[in-house]
Amino acid sequence: MPKSILAVNAGSSSVKITFYTFENPPRTIADAAISGITAPPPTLKYQQGDKKHKEEVKEKLSTPQDAFKYLLQRCFSDPDLSEVASVDDLEYICHRVVHGGDYRDAVEINDETLDRLKGLEDLAPLHNFSALEIVRLCKVELPKVRSITFFDSAFHQTIPEATHTYPINQEIAKANGLRKYGFHGISYSFILRSVAQYLNKPIEKTNLVVLHIGSGASICAIKDGKSVDTSMGLTPLAGLPGATRSGSIDPSLVFHYTNEAGKLSPGSTSEMHISTAEDILNKQSGWKALTGTTDFSKIAVENPPSKAHKLAFDIFVDRIQGYIGSYYVKLNGELDGVVFAGGIGEKSALLRRTLVDKCQCLGLAIDDVANDKGPGDEETVKDISKGSSKGPRVLVCQTNEQFEMAYHCACSRR
Numbered sequence: 001m002p003k004s005i006l007a008v009n010a011g012s013s014s015v016k017i018t019f020y021t022f023e024n025p026p027r028t029i030a031d032a033a034i035s036g037i038t039a040p041p042p043t044l045k046y047q048q049g050d051k052k053h054k055e056e057v058k059e060k061l062s063t064p065q066d067a068f069k070y071l072l073q074r075c076f077s078d079p080d081l082s083e084v085a086s087v088d089d090l091e092y093i094c095h096r097v098v099h100g101g102d103y104r105d106a107v108e109i110n111d112e113t114l115d116r117l118k119g120l121e122d123l124a125p126l127h128n129f130s131a132l133e134i135v136r137l138c139k140v141e142l143p144k145v146r147s148i149t150f151f152d153s154a155f156h157q158t159i160p161e162a163t164h165t166y167p168i169n170q171e172i173a174k175a176n177g178l179r180k181y182g183f184h185g186i187s188y189s190f191i192l193r194s195v196a197q198y199l200n201k202p203i204e205k206t207n208l209v210v211l212h213i214g215s216g217a218s219i220c221a222i223k224d225g226k227s228v229d230t231s232m233g234l235t236p237l238a239g240l241p242g243a244t245r246s247g248s249i250d251p252s253l254v255f256h257y258t259n260e261a262g263k264l265s266p267g268s269t270s271e272m273h274i275s276t277a278e279d280i281l282n283k284q285s286g287w288k289a290l291t292g293t294t295d296f297s298k299i300a301v302e303n304p305p306s307k308a309h310k311l312a313f314d315i316f317v318d319r320i321q322g323y324i325g326s327y328y329v330k331l332n333g334e335l336d337g338v339v340f341a342g343g344i345g346e347k348s349a350l351l352r353r354t355l356v357d358k359c360q361c362l363g364l365a366i367d368d369v370a371n372d373k374g375p376g377d378e379e380t381v382k383d384i385s386k387g388s389s390k391g392p393r394v395l396v397c398q399t400n401e402q403f404e405m406a407y408h409c410a411c412s413r414r
Ligand SMILES: Nc1ncnc2c1ncn2[C@@H]1O[C@H](COP(=O)(O)OP(=O)(O)O)[C@@H](O)[C@H]1O
Pocket: 011, 213, 214, 215, 216, 243, 294, 295, 296, 297, 298, 300, 342, 343, 344, 347, 348
């Protein structure tokens, strides 16, 4: 039987896996996800063909490794899923790893690359730990299947020096790898290819401002098919606020917030060290701190339930508007489109309308009917610009990080 590709997207509170056929382009075989690892009970979502299913998981799954093992077993034991009945049916496992340091491309896991990635864990303990735990598990328990790690940061290696350099002591910066890296690059790569194809333009001639806004949010300026700036930085904390992240603030703020900023946070473990400052700004801020919810669909409503909800919405709009203006100028006003993606970007018609209205001076205009309807299930890219608009297109793209990894794996390794 032909082998398949498994793509894994592990976060701190969820693990998503998708099986694909090992062909170009890959075809989805099955999709499974566990969410709520940090807020039990965990929930399983499973989709195979037309079969969709959601349930609470009875077993205790307290780590991303537990969740991954559970998902694999669940898929292997489904009698309807004959294409992937055991580990023998897998050719490759693709892992999304957020921080790839200076890696410009995906890498195959062996002792040497795993060691190098271990070094990066210190730079991004909050974001790399879960994914690397699963990479390590696969190496030990599925030694015959090759693992490839894809990095969120790789897409942004084209950002010019003056943009990626922080104005601090350069010896210290170089010794410690302190620079802007940028993230969500696997998603930006999917969006760029899909939108260029939709607009019928070569990738290397495509200029876009892309918003990947979900529970982590960032924005990217793409010139001639290359990232020239993005809002996240050394870590995914910089730039836009998110579900529990503050986004950019005056770095001095945290020392006025608490006098324990430099101490280890209670969330640290013997393998993973997180400072109290990082814990506060990454996990105790954002929508959750402002409103008590991490769900932006409760915030992006016509009649917000409280002033705090309205404020959270207005803060998000304000920060995004600032970046769109800045990136429009960086791209010399020569952009093909502004693209909305990520859970919020794909689903919130209200946020899209509000932002486009605030950016009218750049020639952006939206078709209200198309915007309210949003993209259909099978529609990867949808144009929601006003028909008469001469300005940049306004587009929605349903991004897919797992597909992007499987696509590159199938293209380059057949
Ligand atoms: N209709 C909606 N309106 C606004 N926000 C939404 C809507 N549906 C989902 N969201 C937001 O999308 C987020 C998930 O986005 P996603 O990109 O999947 O996140 P993640 O960063 O976890 O990958 C949810 O936390 C929720 O806040």
